[in-house]
Amino acid sequence: MQYAKLENGYLIPAPGEVRQGGMVIMNPGPEILGPLGYKPVEYAERPEVSTPGNELREAYTDEGDRITVTWEEFSPEPAPEPSxxxxxxxxxxxxxxxxxxxxxxxxxxxxxxxxxxxxxxxxxxxxxxxxxxxxx
Structure with missing residues (x-):
């Protein structure tokens, strides 16, 4: 299970190692990550784009005990024409x-x-x- 936390709307993955009490803990589990603010991440199934030319981007919601990742469709800004x-x-x-x-x-x-x-x-x-x- 992936763990992460939300900061300013960005999903921050949990570190692979944590320094705690003078020790380095590799691949920390939920008992270490939870108190540091990291939560399990659940991904919704990625939908198909319904409008040609649109794209999908992840949307994050903190559910309290977990973070859910869903998808939202958007129209990308056209690339500016070269000068x-x-x-x-x-x-x-x-x-x-x-x-x-x-x-x-x-x-x-x-x-x-x-x-x-x-x-x-x-x-x-x-x-x-x-x-x-x-x-x-």
Whole structure:
């Protein structure tokens, strides 16, 4: 049986060892864990998600002599869309690594046509993202 306690809404598992009276007690039982605030944990059967796209998360209830774990369905927050800068960099990385960019920038004066191709590509990436975001 698993033992735990609730602290600020979080389930804190019981430790595998407890120091008591100058001794280390390995795998302490209920007689040691109970006075420390740990209670047996009972899990409800995990249900199926009823709405596509939703997820399940554990919900904890202190019943006094035990902690019950049930499940609640929720709609996760959509991931934020990457910023303009992040989207531009992602497109640039499709063709140029950071090392490639540094080499091109370092040799800007000695290989102007290579730099121009790189710069044109970067400008096209920026225009592409601006159009996608409606910034044009």
């Amino acid at each position: 303009y800068e992040e989207q531009v960099v992602t497109l640039i990385r499709e063709r140029y690594s950071t090392d490639d960019e540094l080499a091109i920038l370092r040799q800007r004066e000695t290989k102007p046509e290579e730099f121009k191709a790189y710069d044109d590509y970067c400008e096209a990436c920026k225009a592409n993202v601006k159009q996608k975001l409606g910034i044009v």
